[in-house]
Amino acid sequence: MRYFTVFLLTLFCVLTSNAQEKQVVKGVIYNDISFLPVDDVNVINLSKVKGAVSRLDGSFEIEASLNDSIHFSYPGYLAIKLKVTNDWLKDENVKIYLTEQAYTLDEIIIKKYELTGYLESDTKLIELENRMNYNFNKGKGTLGYYSNPSIGSYFSPVDVVYNIFKGKSKNLKKLEAVKEDQNMLALLQTRYDRETVCGLLGITRQDIVKTLENCNHTDRFIYTATDFQVYQALNECYEQSKIMANQNRGNQK
Structure with a gap:
Protein backbone atom coordinates (compact mmCIF):
# COMPACT_ATOMS: atom_id res chain seq x y z
CA MET A 1 0.00 0.00 0.00
CA ARG A 2 2.85 2.33 0.89
CA TYR A 3 4.53 1.76 -2.49
CA PHE A 4 1.27 2.39 -4.26
CA THR A 5 0.89 5.73 -2.44
CA VAL A 6 4.44 6.72 -3.39
CA PHE A 7 3.69 5.78 -7.01
CA LEU A 8 0.56 7.96 -7.04
CA LEU A 9 2.44 10.90 -5.57
CA THR A 10 5.21 10.54 -8.15
CA LEU A 11 2.68 10.32 -10.97
CA PHE A 12 0.85 13.39 -9.66
CA CYS A 13 4.10 15.40 -9.52
CA VAL A 14 5.00 14.44 -13.09
CA LEU A 15 1.55 15.35 -14.41
CA THR A 16 1.54 18.65 -12.50
CA SER A 17 4.97 19.55 -13.81
CA ASN A 18 3.90 18.81 -17.39
CA ALA A 19 0.73 20.84 -16.96
CA GLN A 20 2.73 23.81 -15.69
CA GLU A 21 5.16 23.64 -18.62
CA LYS A 22 4.71 26.66 -20.83
CA GLN A 23 3.59 26.02 -24.37
CA VAL A 24 5.44 27.79 -27.17
CA VAL A 25 4.98 28.17 -30.89
CA LYS A 26 7.95 28.31 -33.23
CA GLY A 27 8.53 29.25 -36.83
CA VAL A 28 10.68 31.06 -39.37
CA ILE A 29 9.83 34.40 -41.01
CA TYR A 30 10.62 34.99 -44.69
CA ASN A 31 10.24 37.74 -47.27
CA ASP A 32 7.48 36.49 -49.59
CA ILE A 33 9.34 37.68 -52.74
CA SER A 34 13.01 36.93 -52.09
CA PHE A 35 12.31 34.03 -49.69
CA LEU A 36 15.16 35.33 -47.53
CA PRO A 37 14.75 35.23 -43.74
CA VAL A 38 13.68 38.47 -42.02
CA ASP A 39 15.27 39.18 -38.64
CA ASP A 40 14.29 41.60 -35.87
CA VAL A 41 10.57 41.19 -36.61
CA ASN A 42 8.22 42.06 -33.72
CA VAL A 43 6.41 38.89 -32.66
CA ILE A 44 3.67 39.69 -30.15
CA ASN A 45 1.22 37.37 -28.43
CA LEU A 46 -1.73 39.77 -28.19
CA SER A 47 -3.69 37.40 -25.96
CA LYS A 48 -0.98 36.88 -23.33
CA VAL A 49 0.90 40.16 -23.92
CA LYS A 50 4.22 38.42 -24.51
CA GLY A 51 6.88 39.65 -26.89
CA ALA A 52 9.78 38.30 -28.92
CA VAL A 53 11.82 39.18 -32.02
CA SER A 54 13.00 36.97 -34.86
CA ARG A 55 16.67 35.97 -35.00
CA LEU A 56 19.16 36.45 -37.84
CA ASP A 57 17.92 33.29 -39.53
CA GLY A 58 14.30 34.48 -39.21
CA SER A 59 13.45 31.93 -36.52
CA PHE A 60 11.41 32.80 -33.43
CA GLU A 61 9.59 31.19 -30.54
CA ILE A 62 7.02 32.69 -28.21
CA GLU A 63 4.83 31.53 -25.37
CA ALA A 64 1.35 30.73 -26.68
CA SER A 65 -1.73 28.58 -26.20
CA LEU A 66 -4.44 27.35 -28.52
CA ASN A 67 -6.43 30.21 -30.16
CA ASP A 68 -3.99 32.93 -29.04
CA SER A 69 -3.47 35.74 -31.58
CA ILE A 70 0.14 36.30 -32.72
CA HIS A 71 0.96 39.65 -34.33
CA PHE A 72 3.94 40.07 -36.68
CA SER A 73 5.24 43.50 -37.69
CA TYR A 74 8.39 45.09 -39.08
CA PRO A 75 8.98 48.53 -40.65
CA GLY A 76 8.48 48.36 -44.41
CA TYR A 77 6.30 45.23 -44.24
CA LEU A 78 2.56 44.72 -43.90
CA ALA A 79 1.65 43.57 -40.39
CA ILE A 80 -0.19 40.26 -40.10
CA LYS A 81 -2.05 38.47 -37.30
CA LEU A 82 -2.33 34.67 -37.04
CA LYS A 83 -4.31 32.45 -34.68
CA VAL A 84 -2.55 29.57 -32.90
CA THR A 85 -3.88 26.19 -34.01
CA ASN A 86 -3.22 22.65 -32.77
CA ASP A 87 -1.16 22.00 -35.88
CA TRP A 88 1.05 25.00 -35.16
CA LEU A 89 1.61 23.89 -31.56
CA LYS A 90 2.86 20.53 -32.86
CA ASP A 91 4.89 21.82 -35.83
CA GLU A 92 8.20 23.60 -35.17
CA ASN A 93 8.86 24.32 -38.86
CA VAL A 94 6.02 26.72 -39.60
CA LYS A 95 6.96 29.30 -42.25
CA ILE A 96 5.60 32.86 -42.01
CA TYR A 97 5.80 35.11 -45.08
CA LEU A 98 5.77 38.91 -44.82
CA THR A 99 4.87 41.19 -47.72
CA GLU A 100 6.76 44.44 -48.30
CA GLN A 101 4.68 47.60 -48.33
CA ALA A 102 4.41 49.49 -51.61
CA TYR A 103 4.74 53.25 -51.23
CA THR A 104 3.57 55.74 -53.85
CA LEU A 105 4.55 59.37 -53.49
CA ASP A 106 2.33 62.11 -54.86
CA GLU A 107 3.98 64.93 -56.77
CA ILE A 108 4.32 68.07 -54.67
CA ILE A 109 5.45 71.59 -55.45
CA ILE A 110 7.46 73.36 -52.77
CA LYS A 111 6.85 77.06 -52.86
CA LYS A 112 7.93 78.70 -49.64
CA TYR A 113 7.81 82.40 -50.49
CA GLU A 114 5.92 84.58 -52.94
CA LEU A 115 8.86 86.82 -53.92
CA THR A 116 8.51 90.11 -55.80
CA GLY A 117 12.03 90.38 -57.18
CA TYR A 118 12.83 93.48 -55.12
CA LEU A 119 15.47 92.79 -52.47
CA GLU A 120 14.11 95.11 -49.78
CA SER A 121 10.51 93.89 -50.11
CA ASP A 122 11.48 90.23 -50.36
CA THR A 123 13.67 90.46 -47.23
CA LYS A 124 10.73 91.81 -45.22
CA LEU A 125 8.42 89.10 -46.59
CA ILE A 126 10.82 86.35 -45.55
CA GLU A 127 11.26 87.85 -42.06
CA LEU A 128 7.49 88.11 -41.63
CA GLU A 129 6.95 84.53 -42.81
CA ASN A 130 9.59 83.18 -40.40
CA ARG A 131 8.12 85.20 -37.51
CA MET A 132 4.60 83.89 -38.21
CA ASN A 133 5.80 80.29 -38.42
CA TYR A 134 7.73 80.65 -35.18
CA ASN A 135 4.74 82.08 -33.32
CA PHE A 136 2.42 79.43 -34.72
CA ASN A 137 4.69 76.56 -33.74
CA LYS A 138 5.35 78.08 -30.35
CA GLY A 139 1.65 78.40 -29.68
CA LYS A 140 1.03 74.82 -30.74
CA GLY A 141 3.82 73.56 -28.53
CA THR A 142 5.96 71.95 -31.21
CA LEU A 143 9.14 73.53 -29.82
CA GLY A 144 8.86 71.49 -26.63
CA TYR A 145 8.75 67.72 -26.28
CA TYR A 146 5.46 67.80 -24.41
Whole structure:
Protein backbone atom coordinates (compact mmCIF):
# COMPACT_ATOMS: atom_id res chain seq x y z
CA MET A 1 0.00 0.00 0.00
CA ARG A 2 2.85 2.33 0.89
CA TYR A 3 4.53 1.76 -2.49
CA PHE A 4 1.27 2.39 -4.26
CA THR A 5 0.89 5.73 -2.44
CA VAL A 6 4.44 6.72 -3.39
CA PHE A 7 3.69 5.78 -7.01
CA LEU A 8 0.56 7.96 -7.04
CA LEU A 9 2.44 10.90 -5.57
CA THR A 10 5.21 10.54 -8.15
CA LEU A 11 2.68 10.32 -10.97
CA PHE A 12 0.85 13.39 -9.66
CA CYS A 13 4.10 15.40 -9.52
CA VAL A 14 5.00 14.44 -13.09
CA LEU A 15 1.55 15.35 -14.41
CA THR A 16 1.54 18.65 -12.50
CA SER A 17 4.97 19.55 -13.81
CA ASN A 18 3.90 18.81 -17.39
CA ALA A 19 0.73 20.84 -16.96
CA GLN A 20 2.73 23.81 -15.69
CA GLU A 21 5.16 23.64 -18.62
CA LYS A 22 4.71 26.66 -20.83
CA GLN A 23 3.59 26.02 -24.37
CA VAL A 24 5.44 27.79 -27.17
CA VAL A 25 4.98 28.17 -30.89
CA LYS A 26 7.95 28.31 -33.23
CA GLY A 27 8.53 29.25 -36.83
CA VAL A 28 10.68 31.06 -39.37
CA ILE A 29 9.83 34.40 -41.01
CA TYR A 30 10.62 34.99 -44.69
CA ASN A 31 10.24 37.74 -47.27
CA ASP A 32 7.48 36.49 -49.59
CA ILE A 33 9.34 37.68 -52.74
CA SER A 34 13.01 36.93 -52.09
CA PHE A 35 12.31 34.03 -49.69
CA LEU A 36 15.16 35.33 -47.53
CA PRO A 37 14.75 35.23 -43.74
CA VAL A 38 13.68 38.47 -42.02
CA ASP A 39 15.27 39.18 -38.64
CA ASP A 40 14.29 41.60 -35.87
CA VAL A 41 10.57 41.19 -36.61
CA ASN A 42 8.22 42.06 -33.72
CA VAL A 43 6.41 38.89 -32.66
CA ILE A 44 3.67 39.69 -30.15
CA ASN A 45 1.22 37.37 -28.43
CA LEU A 46 -1.73 39.77 -28.19
CA SER A 47 -3.69 37.40 -25.96
CA LYS A 48 -0.98 36.88 -23.33
CA VAL A 49 0.90 40.16 -23.92
CA LYS A 50 4.22 38.42 -24.51
CA GLY A 51 6.88 39.65 -26.89
CA ALA A 52 9.78 38.30 -28.92
CA VAL A 53 11.82 39.18 -32.02
CA SER A 54 13.00 36.97 -34.86
CA ARG A 55 16.67 35.97 -35.00
CA LEU A 56 19.16 36.45 -37.84
CA ASP A 57 17.92 33.29 -39.53
CA GLY A 58 14.30 34.48 -39.21
CA SER A 59 13.45 31.93 -36.52
CA PHE A 60 11.41 32.80 -33.43
CA GLU A 61 9.59 31.19 -30.54
CA ILE A 62 7.02 32.69 -28.21
CA GLU A 63 4.83 31.53 -25.37
CA ALA A 64 1.35 30.73 -26.68
CA SER A 65 -1.73 28.58 -26.20
CA LEU A 66 -4.44 27.35 -28.52
CA ASN A 67 -6.43 30.21 -30.16
CA ASP A 68 -3.99 32.93 -29.04
CA SER A 69 -3.47 35.74 -31.58
CA ILE A 70 0.14 36.30 -32.72
CA HIS A 71 0.96 39.65 -34.33
CA PHE A 72 3.94 40.07 -36.68
CA SER A 73 5.24 43.50 -37.69
CA TYR A 74 8.39 45.09 -39.08
CA PRO A 75 8.98 48.53 -40.65
CA GLY A 76 8.48 48.36 -44.41
CA TYR A 77 6.30 45.23 -44.24
CA LEU A 78 2.56 44.72 -43.90
CA ALA A 79 1.65 43.57 -40.39
CA ILE A 80 -0.19 40.26 -40.10
CA LYS A 81 -2.05 38.47 -37.30
CA LEU A 82 -2.33 34.67 -37.04
CA LYS A 83 -4.31 32.45 -34.68
CA VAL A 84 -2.55 29.57 -32.90
CA THR A 85 -3.88 26.19 -34.01
CA ASN A 86 -3.22 22.65 -32.77
CA ASP A 87 -1.16 22.00 -35.88
CA TRP A 88 1.05 25.00 -35.16
CA LEU A 89 1.61 23.89 -31.56
CA LYS A 90 2.86 20.53 -32.86
CA ASP A 91 4.89 21.82 -35.83
CA GLU A 92 8.20 23.60 -35.17
CA ASN A 93 8.86 24.32 -38.86
CA VAL A 94 6.02 26.72 -39.60
CA LYS A 95 6.96 29.30 -42.25
CA ILE A 96 5.60 32.86 -42.01
CA TYR A 97 5.80 35.11 -45.08
CA LEU A 98 5.77 38.91 -44.82
CA THR A 99 4.87 41.19 -47.72
CA GLU A 100 6.76 44.44 -48.30
CA GLN A 101 4.68 47.60 -48.33
CA ALA A 102 4.41 49.49 -51.61
CA TYR A 103 4.74 53.25 -51.23
CA THR A 104 3.57 55.74 -53.85
CA LEU A 105 4.55 59.37 -53.49
CA ASP A 106 2.33 62.11 -54.86
CA GLU A 107 3.98 64.93 -56.77
CA ILE A 108 4.32 68.07 -54.67
CA ILE A 109 5.45 71.59 -55.45
CA ILE A 110 7.46 73.36 -52.77
CA LYS A 111 6.85 77.06 -52.86
CA LYS A 112 7.93 78.70 -49.64
CA TYR A 113 7.81 82.40 -50.49
CA GLU A 114 5.92 84.58 -52.94
CA LEU A 115 8.86 86.82 -53.92
CA THR A 116 8.51 90.11 -55.80
CA GLY A 117 12.03 90.38 -57.18
CA TYR A 118 12.83 93.48 -55.12
CA LEU A 119 15.47 92.79 -52.47
CA GLU A 120 14.11 95.11 -49.78
CA SER A 121 10.51 93.89 -50.11
CA ASP A 122 11.48 90.23 -50.36
CA THR A 123 13.67 90.46 -47.23
CA LYS A 124 10.73 91.81 -45.22
CA LEU A 125 8.42 89.10 -46.59
CA ILE A 126 10.82 86.35 -45.55
CA GLU A 127 11.26 87.85 -42.06
CA LEU A 128 7.49 88.11 -41.63
CA GLU A 129 6.95 84.53 -42.81
CA ASN A 130 9.59 83.18 -40.40
CA ARG A 131 8.12 85.20 -37.51
CA MET A 132 4.60 83.89 -38.21
CA ASN A 133 5.80 80.29 -38.42
CA TYR A 134 7.73 80.65 -35.18
CA ASN A 135 4.74 82.08 -33.32
CA PHE A 136 2.42 79.43 -34.72
CA ASN A 137 4.69 76.56 -33.74
CA LYS A 138 5.35 78.08 -30.35
CA GLY A 139 1.65 78.40 -29.68
CA LYS A 140 1.03 74.82 -30.74
CA GLY A 141 3.82 73.56 -28.53
CA THR A 142 5.96 71.95 -31.21
CA LEU A 143 9.14 73.53 -29.82
CA GLY A 144 8.86 71.49 -26.63
CA TYR A 145 8.75 67.72 -26.28
CA TYR A 146 5.46 67.80 -24.41
CA SER A 147 2.68 70.28 -24.24
CA ASN A 148 0.02 70.17 -21.55
CA PRO A 149 -1.12 66.52 -21.65
CA SER A 150 -4.64 67.35 -20.51
CA ILE A 151 -7.73 67.06 -22.66
CA GLY A 152 -8.58 70.24 -24.51
CA SER A 153 -12.10 71.43 -25.27
CA TYR A 154 -11.75 72.94 -28.73
CA PHE A 155 -13.98 70.46 -30.52
CA SER A 156 -15.37 67.82 -28.12
CA PRO A 157 -12.21 65.71 -27.76
CA VAL A 158 -13.89 63.52 -25.15
CA ASP A 159 -16.29 62.19 -27.80
CA VAL A 160 -13.43 61.62 -30.23
CA VAL A 161 -11.41 59.59 -27.71
CA TYR A 162 -14.47 57.63 -26.60
CA ASN A 163 -15.40 56.73 -30.17
CA ILE A 164 -11.87 55.49 -30.88
CA PHE A 165 -11.62 53.32 -27.77
CA LYS A 166 -15.24 52.23 -27.59
CA GLY A 167 -15.20 48.54 -26.69
CA LYS A 168 -11.39 48.53 -26.47
CA SER A 169 -10.85 49.75 -22.91
CA LYS A 170 -9.72 46.26 -21.82
CA ASN A 171 -6.90 46.48 -24.36
CA LEU A 172 -5.58 49.58 -22.63
CA LYS A 173 -5.34 47.60 -19.39
CA LYS A 174 -2.64 45.47 -21.00
CA LEU A 175 -0.17 48.17 -19.95
CA GLU A 176 0.45 46.45 -16.61
CA ALA A 177 1.09 43.14 -18.38
CA VAL A 178 3.51 44.93 -20.71
CA LYS A 179 5.48 46.23 -17.72
CA GLU A 180 5.73 42.72 -16.25
CA ASP A 181 7.17 41.13 -19.40
CA GLN A 182 10.77 42.25 -19.94
CA ASN A 183 10.76 41.31 -23.63
CA MET A 184 7.62 43.31 -24.30
CA LEU A 185 8.90 46.28 -22.31
CA ALA A 186 12.27 46.30 -24.09
CA LEU A 187 10.58 45.92 -27.46
CA LEU A 188 8.19 48.84 -26.95
CA GLN A 189 10.93 51.05 -25.51
CA THR A 190 13.06 50.66 -28.65
CA ARG A 191 10.38 50.84 -31.36
CA TYR A 192 8.84 53.84 -33.07
CA ASP A 193 6.72 52.35 -35.89
CA ARG A 194 3.44 52.10 -33.84
CA GLU A 195 2.63 48.70 -35.35
CA THR A 196 2.87 46.92 -31.99
CA VAL A 197 0.70 49.56 -30.31
CA CYS A 198 -1.86 49.24 -33.11
CA GLY A 199 -1.87 45.47 -32.70
CA LEU A 200 -2.25 45.56 -28.92
CA LEU A 201 -5.04 48.15 -28.95
CA GLY A 202 -6.80 47.18 -32.17
CA ILE A 203 -6.59 50.71 -33.60
CA THR A 204 -4.86 52.43 -36.54
CA ARG A 205 -1.96 54.90 -36.70
CA GLN A 206 -4.49 57.61 -37.58
CA ASP A 207 -6.41 56.78 -34.39
CA ILE A 208 -3.22 57.20 -32.37
CA VAL A 209 -2.46 60.60 -33.91
CA LYS A 210 -6.04 61.79 -33.51
CA THR A 211 -6.20 60.71 -29.85
CA LEU A 212 -2.91 62.31 -28.86
CA GLU A 213 -3.78 65.51 -30.73
CA ASN A 214 -7.04 65.72 -28.79
CA CYS A 215 -5.04 65.29 -25.59
CA ASN A 216 -2.87 68.27 -26.60
CA HIS A 217 0.35 66.32 -27.11
CA THR A 218 2.82 68.00 -29.42
CA ASP A 219 3.61 66.86 -32.93
CA ARG A 220 7.16 66.20 -31.80
CA PHE A 221 5.96 63.79 -29.13
CA ILE A 222 3.40 62.10 -31.42
CA TYR A 223 5.94 61.33 -34.12
CA THR A 224 9.19 60.81 -32.17
CA ALA A 225 8.20 59.18 -28.86
CA THR A 226 8.85 55.48 -28.36
CA ASP A 227 5.98 53.02 -28.69
CA PHE A 228 6.00 52.56 -24.91
CA GLN A 229 5.68 56.31 -24.29
CA VAL A 230 2.82 56.47 -26.78
CA TYR A 231 1.10 53.48 -25.16
CA GLN A 232 1.33 55.19 -21.76
CA ALA A 233 0.08 58.49 -23.18
CA LEU A 234 -2.95 56.79 -24.77
CA ASN A 235 -3.81 55.23 -21.41
CA GLU A 236 -3.56 58.58 -19.63
CA CYS A 237 -5.62 60.25 -22.34
CA TYR A 238 -8.40 57.68 -22.06
CA GLU A 239 -8.47 57.93 -18.25
CA GLN A 240 -8.72 61.72 -18.44
CA SER A 241 -11.50 61.49 -21.00
CA LYS A 242 -13.47 59.25 -18.64
CA ILE A 243 -13.10 61.78 -15.83
CA MET A 244 -14.28 64.60 -18.06
CA ALA A 245 -17.19 62.52 -19.36
CA ASN A 246 -18.33 61.84 -15.79
CA GLN A 247 -18.01 65.53 -14.93
CA ASN A 248 -20.11 66.46 -17.98
CA ARG A 249 -22.80 63.99 -16.97
CA GLY A 250 -22.81 65.45 -13.47
CA ASN A 251 -23.21 68.99 -14.83
CA GLN A 252 -26.12 67.93 -17.01
CA LYS A 253 -28.11 66.59 -14.04
